[in-house]
Amino acid sequence: MGILEKISEIEKEIARTQKNKATEYHLGLLKAKLAKYRAQLLEPSKSASSKGEGFDVMKSGDARVALIGFPSVGKSTFLSLMTSTASEAASYEFTTLTCIPGVIEYKGANIQLLDLPGIIEGAAQGKGRGRQVIAVARTADVVIMMLDATKGEVQRSLLEKELESVGIRLNKHKPNIYFKPKKGGGISFNSTVTLTQCSEKLVQLILHEYKIFNAEVLFREDCSPDEFIDVIVGNRVYMPCLYVYNKIDQISMEEVDRLARKPNSVVISCGMKLNLDYLLEMLWEYLALTCIYTKKRGQRPDFTDAIILRKGASVEDIFLDLGQSRLRAPAPSTVRSGWA
Structure with a gap:
């Protein structure tokens, strides 16, 4: 067996x-x-490692967000709207066959957004490119689970089951x-x-x-x-997940209101460009990022160049981000924090 x-x-x-x-x-x-x-x-098996190719990309920017969902739920359209990256979008399934990265510029931060191929049921057992998709998702800081609002409950439970079975714990603590x-x-x-x-x-x-x-x-x-x-x-990954219900223009207002009230959920329409600004605000909150500004003594702060760190970071973290040379600077900077 x-x-x-x-x-x-x-x-x-x-x-x-x-x-x-x-x-x-x-x-x-x-x-x-x-x-x-x-x-x-x-x-990973030795025989499988020599066949095919992975599609992970180098981690860049201040944070990484994995965009996962079933085929044809609007992931590619969302990537194109949020970034300057063009990801092929169509009404048929499996339009995206590899990982397509893009960058969201928001509040001075560069957020790497990965459009991953659509997951199918049984991905954790190796169906489709499920294992590769899930492996990339494990490296993200936040998961955006894109769902079709017309069948969101079914898709949500299936995706949660697939991710749970491979050790990804959504919106849970260790x-x-x-x-x-x-x-x-x-x-x-x-x-x-x-x-x-x-x-x-x-x-x-x-x-x-x-x-x-x-x-x-x-x-x-x-x-x-x-x-x-x-x-x-010991190899579990605990990460925040934002459930995004797309295509709300195709359901009733009562259903939109019900979905919007669910925990960790945002309702949008990529086709009509509805509620995308609120989604970015929620994503920023889930990433737990903060903007740090430095100023030289006697000068005004430079609000055009922020240091992006996680909330709760120490002054030591700021200097490490600036580089070791700043630790030997003769005139220490005054640090102010706040939202961009």
């Missing part, structure tokens, strides 16, 4: 197993096995669990909070499934077995 068949069998067993106290250990083991097989599926494998001493389990989803026995069973028999585990928050497995695997 191949890996795909094993994954399918485990998913079916999880779906038909009723969740209760009697089955929680069995479900925990199934989820651990599922995570192992999915990790094996994503490992579980606050301390985990450290050891050479001996068995498994040390502790918790600073009351656990309602995991028990010491379940944690040990999951660790044994991964052939880990000596480790320190400390739960600092109430986490699920899936979140604990994420900590063990």
Whole structure:
């Protein structure tokens, strides 16, 4: 039985197993096995590495945004509207066959926008160019999930499932669990909070499934077995995602209002150029960027040349961005921060 068949069998067993106290250990083991097989599926094979070509591009600018979605949802049109890059757009599917980069110039920042080929169902298992698309998406700072407003709910759930299966966690934070494998001493389990989803026995069973028999585990928050497995695997990517519903000119106002009220969502129409400015504002907020301006002593600040850093950056980060030569400058600059 191949890996795909094993994954399918485990998913079916999880779906038909009723969740209760009697089955929680069995479900925990199934989820651990599922995570192992999915990790094996994503490992690049030596035979495949010499065939075909990837389409990742060099990371540039102040931030990287991955534009993903199903074919023919308006990604190429959006790229053309937001950047000076022309990406072929048409009403038929699979117009974009490779990664097309563009740059959004906004508030003094250069934001790299990647138009990725359309994802099809089963991308995580290698259908279409799914693995390559997802590999590029993992390198982004923010994911824009472009959805067709006329069928957005179906597309959203399918894309979330595909990204979840390859270790991309959207709009989630890394579980606050301390985990450290050891050479001996068995498994040390502790918790600073009351656990309602995991028990010491379940944690040990999951660790044994991964052939880990000596480790320190400390739960600092109430986490699920899936979140604990994420900590063990260690290659998960946690990133913000903005759900963008395109083609709102084709649905009713009531449906537009419903979609607009969903968390982390923006409604737009590329065809009619509606609400694109608000989308840029939301994207800036999700990227958590801030503009830093420097001034020489006795002179006015230069508001034409901003240093773009993440919110919460220190003065040391500013000097590192300017270059080591500034650290030896005889006349230190005064730093002001704010929005461009």
